[in-house]
Amino acid sequence: MVFGKKIDCIQWLLLVAISLGRYVEITFLFLLLFSYKWYQFRKIVIFFCVLLIHFCITNYFTGYTAGKFIQQFVILLFLSVSYYQFFRNYVPDLDKLWDKYIRFCVFLSYFGFIQFLIYILTNVDLAFFISLIDYAPQQSYRLRSYFLEPGYFATFIIPAVSYCFLQKNYWKQHKRRVIILVTALLLTFATIGYFVMFFFLIYQYRKIILKYCYVLIVPIIIFVLFILNYSTESQGMDSSWKAMVAKTSESINAFSDFEPEYFEVLNLSSYALLTNLWVANEAPCRLTGTGLGTHEINYEMEYQSNFFQYGLNQTDAYSLFTRLYSEFGVIGIFLVIYLLFKYRNTNNPIxxxxxxxxxxxxxxGGHYFIYGVVFYAYLFYYTSSITINRMEVYNKKRINYL
Structure with missing residues (x-):
């Protein structure tokens, strides 16, 4: 295990690489491969063998080409092995890595405020350099720092914002950090950010809510009715807040008319969400799915249209739920939910x-490897009660042996 300033430097560089997108992240991890003391990764090999067998079996029935599967398989395998070696070599203390992540999110928020203000005043984007690394970022009057979309930035800092409320007295000790992070999240006007924080705050303050629920019933009913009945005719509205409400309203109302032709008259977010969900539901092999990386093929096979935005989010299915359902079926969805439930640790705010x-x-967000999805997966695994207990038993045996 390497210690000292080298570890700090590598951890900071990794966080920067993740924030700059998949290509920089993969390149940085590839360069790190030559600095590792390599550890065995048999469980990872077994897992990817299962993925390979699963695709071969489903492909026998669907006859899909293997190009997308090979691409996703190779990149996911590389990231899984690389992050495993990274955590074994360069993360002696998870809490210190997490503190770096929090501080980095604060930096991204500060940059976002500056970028947001300058763009509003001058229409000049400080984050233009991202287009040199990936595709051109989304231009809008919403805070996104130097991420491709405001939604990506919101998702990236959601763990940091959540931790501020989960960790006891954290907001009292670091008020400035909390204010900066929460303000940045709100200014993204990302529906996912608002909804996650809304339900998170309900859970966090559930005792108070239950105590005074009779007072809150009327405001909650009014809010729900407002969401459900908000007019979908306001397509030309400029307000980001109103656009977010309309997007939610249209998505909910569209479930009563679950056909692609209806989705094409909605706003683009609702269209992307519902068309991909419809495709996943209409694809073959709904019990087991059609295999890793095949949602894009399902999309083209099940849904054809001349709509000018046809194909929107077909690579990532718009959401992880939709993509898992499309590629791994009902069994895959239940398996992922089971693993999330199994490896949760209610005593660990991280x-x-x-x-x-x-x-x-x-x-x-249905990408498997954009903006640190695999990185988060390893953090989740290493902070789970099962892994912590297993490591404690291992360390005790090692001490006794020595």
Whole structure:
């Protein structure tokens, strides 16, 4: 295990690489491969063998080409092995790594405020350099720091914001951090950020809510009715807040008319969400799914249209739930939920904060390896009660042996 300033430097560089997108993250992890003391990763090999067998079996019935599967398989295998070696070599203390992540989110928020203000005043984007690394970022009057979309930035800082409320007295000790992070999340005007925080705050203050629920019933009913009945005719509205409410309203109302033709008259977010969900539901092999990386093929096979935004989010299915359902079926969905439940640790605020971001991925964000999804998965695993207890037993045996 390497210690000292080298560890700090590598951890900071990894966080920066993750924030700059998949290509920089993969490149950085590849360069790190030559600095590791390698540890065995038999469980990872077994897991990917299962993925390979699963695809071969489903492909026998679907006859899909293997190109997308190979691409996703190779990248996921590389990231899984790389992050395993990274955590074994360069993370002697998870709490210190997490503190770096929190501080980095604060930095991203500060940069976002500056970028947001300058863009409003001058229409100049300080984050133009991202287009040199990935595709052109989304231009809007919403805070996104230097991420491709405001939603991606919101998802990236959700664990940090959640941790601020989960960790006892954290907001009292670091008021400035909390204010900066919460303000940044709100200014993204990302529906996922608002909904995750809304339900998180309800859970966090459930005792107070239950105590005074009779006072809150009327405001809650009014809010729900407002969401459900909000007019979908206001397509030209400029307000980001109103756009977010309309997006939610249209998505809910569309379930009563579950056909692609209806989705095409909705706003783009609702269209992307519902068309991908419809495709996943219409795809073959609903029990087992069609295999890793095949949602894009399902999309083209099940849904054809001349709509000008046809294909929106077909690579990531818009949400992790939809993509898992499409590629791994009902069994895959239940297996992932079971693993999230099994490896949760209610006594560890880091673990719960990561759980919250995976819940947000289920709603918005179907990429398997963009902006640190695998990184979060390893953090979730290493902070679980099962892993912590296993490591304590291992360390005791090692001490006794020595």
């Amino acid at each position: 673990n719960i904060a990561i759980l919250i971001v995976f819940i947000s991925y289920f709603i918005r």
